[in-house]
Structure formats: structure tokens, C-alpha cells
Amino acid sequence: MDIEGFVRRAIIEQDEKSVQDNLKYKILEYKDITPQKAGEMAAAVIEEVKNTLKIEEHDDEFLKELIKYPKSEVGMGEIGVGSRGEGDFFVHRKIAEIVSSVKTSALINPSAQDDGGVVKAELGSKEAYITTAVDGIHSRLSEYPFLGGFHVARATLRDVCVMGADPVAMLSDLHLADDGDVGKLFDFTAGVCAVSELVDVPLVAGSTLRVGGDMVLGDRLVSAVGAVGVSEYPPTARKRAEAGDVILLTEGSGGGTITTTALYHGMFDVIRETMNVSFIKASEAIFNAGLLPKVHAMTDVTNGGLRGDAHEIASTTGLGLTFFEDKIRDMVNPKVLEMLEKLDIDPLGVSVDSLMIIAPKDVATEVKKVISSVGVRIDEIGYVDESGKSKLMKDGVEEELKPLFREAAYTKIKKIVGDIEPEDFNAMKDKVQKAALDAIDKKDKVVDMIKGNE
Template sequence: MDIEGFVRQALKKDDEKSVEMQLQDKILEYKNITPQQANKMALAVIEEVKHTLKIEKHDDGFLKELIEYPKADVAMGQIGVGSRGEGDFFVHRKIADIVSSTHTNAFITPEAQDDGGVVKKSVNSNDIYVTTAVDGIHSRLSEYPFLGGFHVARAALRDVCVMGADPVAVISDLHLADDGDVGKLFDFTAGICAVSELVNVPLVAGSTLRVGGDMVLGDRLVSAVGAIGISEYPPTARKRAEVGDVILLTEGSGGGTITTTAIYHGLFDVVRETMDISFIKASEAIFNAGLLPEVHAMTDVTNGGLRGDAHEISNTTGLGLTFFNDKIREMINPKVLEMLENLGIDPLGVSVDSLMIIAPKDVAEKVKKAVGDAGVAISEIGYVDDTGKAKLVKNNDVEELKPLFREAAYTKIKMVVGDTTPDDFELMKEKVEKAALDAIKKKDNVVKAIKGK
């Protein structure tokens, strides 16, 4: 529970004494302390929050601008941030706009909406491409730190691999709330290190803090893992796809999303299916066979499932992609596919963690052999065309592949929230757009002020 956030909201509608008593009771729900100690905490938080509210009346305009943030009046959940659908993609594009406004140089920027970012450096007259990626722990795996660490480490390494880079290091950022057991730190780190050991990529640095410091009660784990890779060749970014290319897919057994689905539906046997490194083995096979320079693009089927990835690739390249439904189904782990279908979850709308490769026909044949020889199932599932749309061929019918407002609902709570587009989505986008532009303006003002000191 965010007690600072509670006080900020409560002071707007209740008197201070009432807020004090409410907060004291809430603190006692989490802390094994006396009512007197809880009351001291409550009074301290209220006093601190009251001090911060004075900034609204401060006569230093620059300081006020630094402290306040541009409000969109659109909540994260309302527009579906983190839910890997249309709303989430829109917000990520606005984040990319802020990054682009810096005019700093990168070979692949967030604007490309690719799996990782890439910078190009010249070392002794040789070009080196450095790829970085970061992924956050699945929010529903807070109670299962090892699984959270394992799958987020895999995700970060995948994002580096699909950009055609050889992963060389992993870093972690670990935040555990005030009442969390320290053992969660160790279990999460062990999960990362299991992947690290399996793929021989060291965990080299990290940070460990509390979620919200003293202001957040409970034991929620919120963490991320980053990966760094290098390559002598240009990245296998989405924008390199060409008309006539073949689309390949490796078998996917899922990661954090499928693990969460299995756990929260009581289908624990499926969790075991997700514990593999076949994705990284497939990437290594392509790398070791020297095929990366010939592969046009690679991506992992994660954000919003194949629906989301296909839509984003089509948007980025302006090209069309045609997929065959029966071929895709063959590349989803049978137990995972059975679970999704029994639960009524669209297999194309969730992350199944397959590796998707786009390459010319002759190169695709070489890729299939290299990956197959590494013991990973792989199949041709479609092709690139010039229609400008992502399409699915299913039972002789053709439908356009579009991401839903949110990814396919894979837990009970997500099913309650739903995945339909809100009636005011366009209005929300306008508000978000303005907030992003305001953030750019604020950044420009601060940079200008610092340079002028």
C-alpha cells in the first residue's frame, strides 16, 4: 500500500485528524507495532505531504516546473499501459517521441519500436554494434521470485539476441517493498543466475532498493533485468524486412505470461513447460552458422502476441505480412496450446516466446537447418508482401491481424477488465499526446536553463 499516495488523496476530502486515524489503522494492518508507533508514523507522513503541497504556492517558477509533472488525466490502467495492446503501443510511441527530441545519435532508437536499442561505435576502424534491452518482471510473479527472475532474464537476453547481437552481460534492478522478506531478493537473483549459468552470460551489476522506501507497505516485488550484446554486423531490425521474404517461427513454450496463466488457473504442470532456453539456443545456432548478416529481421513473439508483433512490424516497415494459422498452431507447445484453448484465450494474442525470423527463401532454408540441428523445432509460417497489412489465413478465410486494446485476457482479473476499446480512446490519445509534448517542452526548458548557468 502506498501510504503517501493515500494521504495525498485523503487530505483532499477528509479533515486531518480523520486522515491520521485512517492511516494509523492501515499501518497496523501491515506492521506488527503498537498503535502509538503507528500514530507517530502517520503523523510524520502527513507532515511531509503537507510540506510538499506548499510547492503549488511557491514563487520560483523554475522550481515549480521541476517539481510538477504534465498531467494527462489518463490513468495507466485506463489506456492499457503494460497490457500490450493498442493503448500500450500508443503510449510507447509517445515515449519514443520524447527520446527522439534529444537529437542524440543511435543506430536503432526507441522510435523504431524494436526489441532493443543499438548504438554503433568505431573501434580501430572496425564498426561495433552495441545492443541493449531491459525487461520488467511480470507483475503477477511477485510471489514467485525465482520464476520472475528466470523469465525476465530470458526476456532481456531474447531481446538482445533477436537484434543479431551476441549477449555478453546481464544487469538487474531489484525493488522489494518495506515488509518483503529478504529471501525474495535471493530467490529472484537465483532465478536470473540460473539463466546466466545456462547460457554462460554473467550477471555483472545491479541495484537493490525498497519500493517507495518507507512510503509503501507490503511485500510487492518490482524489478527489471537488462542485457547487453555486441555484434560486428548491422542489427536484424524489423525495418530490414523485404517483400518476398519468408517468415519462420520456432516452437514457443511461453515465459512470464504463460507461467502466470498456469499458476493463477491452478494448472501447475504447464509451468514446467516454460522452463527452457530453446529461444536462446535457436539464436545462438543462427549466430554460430554465420547467417546473421543474411537474415533480414528477427523478433520475439511477446508484446501482445503475434497479433501485436505483426501489426508493429507492418507499421514500421509499411509492408504486409501473411500468416497461416495452422502453421502457427504447430509451433506452440502442445500443453501450452491446450491450456490456452481450454481457457478460451486467443493463442495469437498472448506472449508465447517464439523466435520469428524474416529472411530470403534460400537463407530461410539454411536457418531452418541450423536451428533444427540445435534441437529446436522451427517451421515456415508465412511471407512478406506489399499489401501494407498483417493478415491471417484461417480455414481458407483471410482476416486482418490487429492488436486488441489489451492483449488477450489470460487471468480472471484481466477478463473482468476486458479488452474492448473504450469509447473515449481518441480523447485519451489527445490528452496523452499533449502530456508528452508538455514533457518535451519541460525538458527543453530545463536543458536551456542549465546550459545558461
Template sequence: MDIEGFTRNKIANGSNQKVLEEILAKRIMEYKDISYESASAMAQSVTEEVNNTLKINEGNDEFLKDIIDIPKADIAMGEMGVGSRGAGDFFVHRKIAEIVASAKADSLINPTAQDDGGVVKARSNTEDIYITTAVDGIHSRLSEYPFLGGFHVARASLRDVCVMGADPVAIISDLHLADDGDVGKLFDFTAGVAAVSELIDVPIVAGSTLRVGGDMVLGDRLVSAVGSIGVSQYPPTARKRAESGDVILLTEGSGGGTITTTAIYNGFFDVVWETMDINFIKASNALIKDDLVKDIHAMTDVTNGGLRGDAHEISTTTGLGLKFYHEKIKEMVSPKVLNMLETLDIDPLGVSIDSLMLIAPKDVAKKIINSIESVGVKIAEIGTVDDTGIPRMIKSNGEEEILEPLFREAAYTKIKKLVGDTTPEDFDIMKEKVQKAAINSIAKKDKVVKYIKDN
């Protein structure tokens, strides 16, 4: 429970302070084994601190007021589908990318490309070195399963480095556990990350550990992120390098955090073991070892919004068309995972199956297949790239379906099915509000930068 947010909301709505402190004290006692007197003192401290922050608006420092005033979109995260890997989420990420780009700090690949990782170029003696970085957050529903959360978020971060054609060299970890969380959760999460580190011989080199919201958030929610750093002597295999005439290859996917969550919350516990592998990284390392990265035009992991989302983003970024064959894609989903998804009526093309998708010239495809199969990972050709500008799928009956991301990724838990994935009727209005908030954020950034430079 976010007691600061709760208090701020109640004060803004004119709640009686004494009544508010009574409610807060009772809420605090639900989480902490303390006396009513202690809980009441904490509640009074919270309301006093929040009231103090509101005094900023009573002062004469207009610039400070401007800085602390959030450029609100009046659209909530859940309403917009942020984090749900669909059309709403992709739109917000493009706005974040615009804010990043407004800083005008040079990079080779940044969030505007909507790619898996970012890349900067450096010089080492006479050679160009490409440094790739990526960061991923733990799946929110794995807070109660820290080892699995750590294992899968580490894999996800490393995948994002690998698909840019880089060799992973370091892992970093950031942990936030709420005030009432057991310290053992920190160790369990770290052990999950360390398991991946040991399996692929890439060291964990740094990290941070804090409480979620400090004293202001009660409960035991774990939120965290793992970052990875990789290096390469070749330019990144970014999506924008795809060319018409290329073939599309896909490795077998058995899922990661999303499939693990689906398995646990729907009772398919044996499927959890399907996800516990490092096949993706083995496949990527094989390509580096066989010096094939330079010949590959683009690589991506089938994660955000599933293949539907990836196909749409690649097509949008490149202006090219992609043609997929449904039956060939299904053959590249682990049989146990596919059975679970079909049993639960979950679209395999709309969820993260954690396959490696490669786009390369036809004359290189056989070498890529041989390289990846040599390390025991299944791979097959599933489609082609053309100049139609449309991502589409050929079904088993020969019908053609345009691949578009849903408003949210395919619902893989009961609560997600209740929330639904249909696009809101006022989605265009929502986008306009979000766009305005992003523009206002850039304006604030510019104002602060100018102030600091001038002073």
C-alpha cells in the same frame, strides 16, 4: 499500500488531518507489528512531510513549480491499457519514443523503431562494433514467485538482445522490494536470474537493490528489471529491414512469464515446466555460430500482444504486408501450452508465446531452418512478406482475417477477462489527452536543458 499517495490524495480532497492520521495509523498496524503510539507517530510524520511538499506551490519559484508539476493526461494507466500489450499500450510507447527522440542523442536503433532492443555503433580499431541493450520488467503477477519471475525476466531481456542479431555478453539486475517484504525474496529472484546466467554462460555484472517507495509503501510487492548487453559485428536485424518477397519463419514457443502466470493462476501447474528452457537463446546462438545473422533481414520475439501485436508493429514500421497461415502457427506452439490456452479460451495469437520469428530471403530460409534444428529447436515457415501493407492471417477454411492488436492482449487470468479487451468508445479522445501530455513533457525537458546550459 502506498501511504504517501493515499495521504496526498486525502489532503487534496480536504480530509480532516486528525481523522486522516487515525486512518493511517490503523492501516500501518495492519502491516506492521507495532504499538498504536508508534503507528500514530508514523502517520503524523507522513502527513507532515506531505504537507511540507505542498508548500512549494506557495512560494515564488515559478520555475520549480513548473518542474514539479506533472503534465497530466487525466488518463490512468489501467484506462489506457498501459502494460497490457494492446493498442493503448502501443500508443503510449510511441509517445515515450517521441520524448526519447527529442533528446537528439544519436543511436542506430532507438525506441522510435518500436523494436526489441536499442543499438549504438562503436569503433574497435578498424571494425564497426554494434552494441545492443535491452531491459525488461518482471511480470507483475510473479511477485509472489520470485525465482520464476527472475528466471523469465532474464530470458526476456536476453531474447531482446538476441533478436537484434547480437551475442549476449552481460546481464544487469535491478530489484525493488517493498518495506515489509522478506529479504529472502531478493535472494530467490536473484537465483532465478543466476540460473539463466549459468545455463547460457553470460555473467551478471552489476545491479541495484532498493525498497519500493522507501518507508512510504507498505506490503511485500516485488518489482524489478533485468537488462542485457550484447555485441555484434553486423548491423542489427531490426524490423525495418524486412523486404517484400521474404519468408517468415517461427520457432516453437512454450511461453515465459505470461504463460507461467496463466498456468499458476488457472491451475495448470504442469505447464510451468514447459516454460523452463533456453531454446530461444540456443536458436539465436546457432545462427551466430553459423554466421547467418548477416543474411537475416529481421528477427523478433513473439511477446508484446502476441503475434497479432508483432505483425501490426512490423507492418506499421515497414509499410509492408505480412501473410500468415493459422494452422502452421498453431503447430509452432508447445502442445501443452496450446491445450491450456484453448481450454481456457485464450487466443494463442494474442498472448506472448516467446517464439523466435525470423524474416529472411527465401534462398536463405533452408540454411536457417537447418541451423536451428541442429540444436534441437523446432522451426517452420509460417508466412510471407508482401507489399500490400496489411498484416493478415489465412484461416484453415481459407478465410482471411486482418491482424490487429486488441485494446489489451488476450485475457489470460480471470481478472483480465473481467477487465476486458474492448476498445473504449472515447479512445480517440484519450489519445489526444495522452499526446498533449507527451508534448508538454518535451517542452518541460527543453526548458530545463536550456536553463542548465545557460547557467
């Protein structure tokens, strides 16, 4: 529970005594302390929040603007941030606009909506491409730290691999709420290190803090793992796809999303299927065979499933992608597919963690051969064309392959929330757009002020 957030909301509508009493009882729900101590904590939080609100009386308008953030009046859940659908993609494009507004450059930045970012560096007489990526733990794996660490480590390494880079290091950012058992830190780190050991990529740095410091009660775990990779070749970014290319897909056994689905539906046997490093083995096979310069693009089937990835590739490149539904289903781990069908979850709308490779036909044949040689299943599932949209061939009938407002609902709570686009989605987008532009304007003002002072 965010006690500072509670006070900020409640102090506007309730008298201070009521807010303090309510907060005291909420603190006692989490803390084994005396009512007197809980009352003192509540009073301290209220006093601190009231002090911050005095900024309204300050005569420095710049300082007032600096402390406030541009409000869109659109909630994260309302527009579906993190739910890997149309709303989430829109917000990520706005973040990319802020990143692109800076006067520094990268070879691949978030505007490409790719899996990782890339900069080019000069190392003596040679050029090197440095890729970075970061992924957050699945929110529903807070109670299962080892699984959370294992799958988020795999995810960030995948994001480096699909950009054509060889992973060389990982780092973690670990946040556990105030009442969390320290053992969660160790279990999470052990999960990350299991992947580290399996693929021989060291975990070299990190940070460990409490979620919200003293202001968040409970034992929620929030964390991320980043990775760094290097390559002597240009990145295999989505924008390099060409019409006539073949689309390949490796078998997907799922990661954090499939693990969460299995846990919260009590289908525990499926979890074992997710415990592998096949994706990285497949990527290494391509590197070791010297095929990387010939491959046009690679991505992992994660964000909103194939529906989301196909949409983003088509949007980025302006090209079209045609997929064969039966071929895609064959590339989902049989036990995972059985679970998804039993729970009525669209396999094309959920993260199955396959490696998707886009390459010329002759190169695709070589890629299939080397990946199969390391024991990873792979098959051709479609091709790139010039139609400008992604399409699915199902029982001889063509249909447009579009992302839903949210990814396929894979838990009961997600089914209740639903995946239907809100009627006021366009109005939401307008508000979010304005907030992003206001953020850019604020950034520019601060940069100009600091440069002026210097």
C-alpha cells in the same frame, strides 16, 4: 500499499485528523507495532506531504513547473499500459517521441518500436554494434521470485539476440517493498543466475532497493533485468524486412505470461514447459552458422502475441505480412496450446516467446536446417508482401490480423477488465499526446537553463 499516495489523495477531501486516524489503522494492518508508533508514522507522512504542497505558494514559477509533472488525467490501467495492446503501443510511441526529441542519436532507438536499442561504436579500426535491452518482471510473479527472475532474464537476453547481437552481460534492478522477506531477493537472483549459467552470460551489476522506501507497505516485488550484446554486423531490426521474404517461427513454450496463466488457473504442470533456453539456443545456432548477415529481421513473439508484433512490424516497415493460422498453432508447445484452448485464450494474442525470423527464401531454408540441428522445432508460417497490413489465412479465408485494445485476457481478473476499446479512446490519446509534448517542452526548458548557467 502506498501510504504517501493515500495521504496525497485523502488530504484534499478529508480533515487532517480523519486522514491520520485512517492511515494509522492501515499501517497497523501491515506493521507489528504499537498504535502509538503507527500514529507517529501517520503524522510524519502527513507533515511531509503538506510540506511538499507548499510549493504552490513559491514565487519561482520555473521551480514550480520543475516539481510538477504534466497531467494527462488518463490512468495507466484505463489506456492499457503494460497490457500489450493498442493503448499500450500508443503510449510507447509517445515515450519514443520524447526520446527522439534529444539532440543525440542512436542507430536503433525506441521510435523503431524494436526489441532493443543499438548504437554503433568505433573500436580502433573496426566497427561494433552495441545492443542494450531491459525487461521488467511479470507483475503477477511477485510471490514466485525464482520464476520471475528466470523468465525476465530470458526475456532481456531474447531482446538482445533478436537484434543480431551476442549477449555478453546482464544487470539487475531489484526493488522489494518494506515488509518483503529478504529471501525474495535471493530467490529472484538465483532465478536470473540459473539462466546466466545455462547460457554463459554473466550477471555483472545491479541495484537493490525498497519499493517506495518507507512509503510503500507490503511485500510486492518489482524488478528488471537488462542485457548488453555486441555484434560486428548491423542489427536485424524490423525495418530491414523486404517484400518476398519468408517468415519462420520457432516453437513457443511461453515465459512469464504463460507461467502466470498456469499458476493462477492451477494448471501447474504447464510451468515445467516454460523452463528452457531454447530461444537462445536457436539464436546462437544462427550466429554460429554465419547466417546473421543474411537474415533481414528477427523478433520475439511477446508484446501482445503475434497480433501485436505483426501490427508493429507492418507499421514500422509499411509492408504487409501474411500468416497461416494452422502453421502458427503447430508452433505452440502442445501442452501450452491445450491450456490456452481450455481457458479460451487466443494463442495469437498472448506472449508465447517464439523466435520469429524474416529472411529471403534461400536463407530461410538454411536457417531452418541449423535451428533444427540444435533440437528446436521451427517452421515456415507466412511471408512478407506489399499490402501494408498484417493478415491471417484461416480455413482458406483471409482476415486482418489486428491487435486488441489489450492482449488476450489470460487471468480471470483480466477477463473482468476486458479487452474492448473504450468509447473515449481517441479523447484519451489526445490527452496523452498533450502530456508527452508538455514533457518534451519541460525537458527543453531545463536543458536550456542548465546550459545557460554553465
